[in-house]
Amino acid sequence: MDAPARFAHPSEEEFARILDFYQIRWEYEPTTFPLVWDENGSVLESFTPDFYLPDLDLYIELTTLKQSLVTKKNRKIRLLRQHYPHINIKIFYGRDYRSLLLKFGLQG
Numbered sequence: 001m002d003a004p005a006r007f008a009h010p011s012e013e014e015f016a017r018i019l020d021f022y023q024i025r026w027e028y029e030p031t032t033f034p035l036v037w038d039e040n041g042s043v044l045e046s047f048t049p050d051f052y053l054p055d056l057d058l059y060i061e062l063t064t065l066k067q068s069l070v071t072k073k074n075r076k077i078r079l080l081r082q083h084y085p086h087i088n089i090k091i092f093y094g095r096d097y098r099s100l101l102l103k104f105g106l107q108g
Helices: 009-020 067-083 094-103
Strands: 033-037 043-047 052-053 056-063 089-093
Touching: 009 052, 009 056, 033 052, 043 067, 056 067, 067 089, 089 094
Parallel strands: 056 089
Antiparallel strands: 033 043, 052 056
């Protein structure tokens, strides 16, 4: 049996509970995608989406924190889509996440 995930933020843990409730298989931060390389091919910048839903072949990134982090994540997702156009990713912004919690009767 896998060890329990250690989430970086409480919103990730809450999201995992929603997925569990609906029996949606998920993996926490399973893949890191290189985004920027130096002239020698060494990775300078990478991105690790929060969740992967294998049955849907979909990565999920939760962005519920400061606007400066949202801007940084948007840039990384733009680079991810450029380098890996076959990767399906959905970003949940703070308002999306709060709406999801309200829909399911959870505090937000």
